[in-house]
Amino acid sequence: MGLPARILILLAMGGELAFVFLRLPAGQGFANPELARMIVLHLPCAYVACVFAFGAGWQGIQYLRRRELLADARSVVAAQLAALFAFLTTATGSLFAKEQWGSYWNWDPRQTCVAALLLVYAAYFLLRASVDDPDKRAAISAVYVLFASVLTPTLGYVIPRFFIDQSLHPKVASFDAWYRMGIYPTAIAVLGLSVWIQRLAVRGERIRLRLEALEESAA
Amino acid sequence: MAVALRIDSVVKRYGARPVLKKLSFQATGGEILVVAGPNGSGKSTLLRLVAGLVRPGSGSISLEIDGTDVSDPGSRRRAVGLVAPEIALYPELSGRENLDYFDALRGRTGLPAGELLEAVGLGKRGGDLVSAYSTGMRQRLRIALALRHRPRVLLLDEPGLALDAKGGEMLRTLVDAHREAGNLVLVATNDSREAAWGDRTIVLAG
Amino acid sequence: MSWLAETTAVLAKEARSEWRTRVAAASLGLFVAGALALIGLAFARLSPSPELRLEINTQIAAALLWLVILFTAATGLGRAFLVEEERGTAIALRLHGRPTAVWTGKFLANTAQILLLSAVTAPILFQILGVDVRHPVPLVLSVALGCTGVAAVFSFTGAVVAQTSARGGLLAALSFPVLLPQFASGVDSTLRAIGFRATLSTDFWSTSGGGIVQLASYDAIAITAALLLFEHIWNE
Numbered sequence A: 001m002g003l004p005a006r007i008l009i010l011l012a013m014g015g016e017l018a019f020v021f022l023r024l025p026a027g028q029g030f031a032n033p034e035l036a037r038m039i040v041l042h043l044p045c046a047y048v049a050c051v052f053a054f055g056a057g058w059q060g061i062q063y064l065r066r067r068e069l070l071a072d073a074r075s076v077v078a079a080q081l082a083a084l085f086a087f088l089t090t091a092t093g094s095l096f097a098k099e100q101w102g103s104y105w106n107w108d109p110r111q112t113c114v115a116a117l118l119l120v121y122a123a124y125f126l127l128r129a130s131v132d133d134p135d136k137r138a139a140i141s142a143v144y145v146l147f148a149s150v151l152t153p154t155l156g157y158v159i160p161r162f163f164i165d166q167s168l169h170p171k172v173a174s175f176d177a178w179y180r181m182g183i184y185p186t187a188i189a190v191l192g193l194s195v196w197i198q199r200l201a202v203r204g205e206r207i208r209l210r211l212e213a214l215e216e217s218a219a
Numbered sequence B: 001m002a003v004a005l006r007i008d009s010v011v012k013r014y015g016a017r018p019v020l021k022k023l024s025f026q027a028t029g030g031e032i033l034v035v036a037g038p039n040g041s042g043k044s045t046l047l048r049l050v051a052g053l054v055r056p057g058s059g060s061i062s063l064e065i066d067g068t069d070v071s072d073p074g075s076r077r078r079a080v081g082l083v084a085p086e087i088a089l090y091p092e093l094s095g096r097e098n099l100d101y102f103d104a105l106r107g108r109t110g111l112p113a114g115e116l117l118e119a120v121g122l123g124k125r126g127g128d129l130v131s132a133y134s135t136g137m138r139q140r141l142r143i144a145l146a147l148r149h150r151p152r153v154l155l156l157d158e159p160g161l162a163l164d165a166k167g168g169e170m171l172r173t174l175v176d177a178h179r180e181a182g183n184l185v186l187v188a189t190n191d192s193r194e195a196a197w198g199d200r201t202i203v204l205a206g
Numbered sequence C: 001m002s003w004l005a006e007t008t009a010v011l012a013k014e015a016r017s018e019w020r021t022r023v024a025a026a027s028l029g030l031f032v033a034g035a036l037a038l039i040g041l042a043f044a045r046l047s048p049s050p051e052l053r054l055e056i057n058t059q060i061a062a063a064l065l066w067l068v069i070l071f072t073a074a075t076g077l078g079r080a081f082l083v084e085e086e087r088g089t090a091i092a093l094r095l096h097g098r099p100t101a102v103w104t105g106k107f108l109a110n111t112a113q114i115l116l117l118s119a120v121t122a123p124i125l126f127q128i129l130g131v132d133v134r135h136p137v138p139l140v141l142s143v144a145l146g147c148t149g150v151a152a153v154f155s156f157t158g159a160v161v162a163q164t165s166a167r168g169g170l171l172a173a174l175s176f177p178v179l180l181p182q183f184a185s186g187v188d189s190t191l192r193a194i195g196f197r198a199t200l201s202t203d204f205w206s207t208s209g210g211g212i213v214q215l216a217s218y219d220a221i222a223i224t225a226a227l228l229l230f231e232h233i234w235n236e
Helices: A003-023 A034-066 A069-101 A109-129 A134-158 A177-218 B043-051 B073-079 B095-105 B113-119 B135-147 B165-180 C002-021 C023-044 C050-076 C079-087 C090-096 C099-129 C136-161 C167-194 C204-234
Strands: B003-014 B017-028 B031-036 B058-065 B080-083 B153-157 B184-188 B200-203
Touching (some): A003 A034, A003 A177, A034 A069, A034 A109, A109 A134, A134 C136, A134 C204, B003 B043, B017 B031, B017 B184, B031 B043, B043 B058, B043 B073, B043 B080, B043 B153, B043 B184, B073 B080, B073 C090, B095 B135, B095 C002, B095 C090, B135 B153, B135 B165, C050 C136, C099 C136, C167 C204
Parallel strands (some): B031 B184, B080 B153, B153 B184
Antiparallel strands (some): B003 B058
8 A cells, every 4th residue: 555545544544533532513412422422433433344344255255266365365354354343333332322321232233233243253263263274264264254244244234124113223324514524534544544454464464375385386 | 088087287285295296197988097106195185186076276187078078076076986995884874775875866867776786796785784884895885886876987096905805806897897888997006906907007106 | 856856865864864873863852851951940949929930931931942942953953064074974975965955955954853842842841931822823933933044054054163173162153143133033023922022912913023024034045145155165
């Protein structure tokens, strides 16, 4: 990633954080209006987690199609980032819930769905650790992440939307101009930051794979 | 030739250890090809590669039967017959039930079980549970299983290991008949008698 | 049509093997019996007042039923593929069988097992807890659909785990998170079928039909996903 892009991302992050803490007005209609600002961090984490969850699945499909270990490396990195941001989403969401409604956990459908996703990723990493052969490990990881990704978010989130009436999450989100200015650019900045991390990690994996290939052909 | 097998620069590793290093050869129907080499030289691996059970790290395997390309692993698996010591059969089923099960999985298109069991010397024991079979009998059943669907390519991995003298003769007869019918037979072996069956031999270095 | 015959062949063989060895049925049956005994013992101590006890029991009956079903499945349904790999019969299966037919046959065998166990467990459990079921047909439907989903997931994760060195250990870890939505729907539907969280009307379908649809959707998606993905781990 080029230097200008990196500087831009850092500036955007810094700018957004400054905006959130200094300029953004407090949220109306909440128990603790000041800390309602946390939504500006919560939502971007959720979006980015979704993007990387999708990415992990997509790279899994690429591995199964082409059987290249680089696709597997990309899938793992995406899974790690998805897990990280799912964790941050849960953490910020829980803190928000505690401040506004008095308890950290409410078994809200979306909340539980993200928690289930965290468990899925934990199982995913455990699964990888229990297979030695790189090709088999890649195939098994891809297959499991795809299977779980299809079932957990789709049915934990999409379908209950139609059937469950009470939820802490609003059915339709309405944000005023200030909050939109806070949330969407932050989402882009966080996405930029995470893509930066992803590219670094994948570059490391690519070097490792090339090193292994060199060692093998020398043997 | 109706059957054409082609191995091209195939490499296979288990972990970091290379087992097959850029192996290339060709074989056609109507011949018995012996694969010889010391333990660990990759004989079994080669047979499993041809059978489509494992993928090569690099290189290609192509198989053509009667003009149809059956190179993709799924088709290859259906086109070959494999006799290998690691193939276990269901002990709680009888010999005949085992044969019928795998035949049912192939759409019940195989040779009649009775004749096949006679041919491998299990004619009277077909109804007994495999748990009661000796090692030699299990090997005979494996041979029957491999031949039932009339494979154009027969792969034998150390086939004579468990067989007695009569069993060895039975196998030789079946293998020759298979070759005469225009099919390809690959025999991976360390046994000098079996090695003598071959029209050609390739040796894998350790 | 041949695919159907192949799948039936797998199912028939599973049934025959099971009948001859009776290992799975016996051990799972004992597991369920033990679990029910423990539950009866634990909940007998809950409250001296019969009305209060019934109130509590009705609220937890659905949750307990589904927990027993899940743990029974975790104990018994993973064996289908593991046993093939361990005994060495998987190689012949790979050579002769079509992957989707093999998976579907094993899945159906697992479904039959868990359905049978649930059919025995549910009435006994409700009897132990003293709970009356207001809508029996929806109850049967909920449990049947839920069990199908459970069987589908365990059949798939069982195939995945059979290829690893961890074998049985990881099965529950892989399966439970994926089953959360099905579990939630199952408990909810069962609760409504029992009559708790009841609607004032006696019509189950107008208010709670959505849960049944959810259970069925999960089954459809799980089975489809498994069928599409299975051959990538079955064959190298």
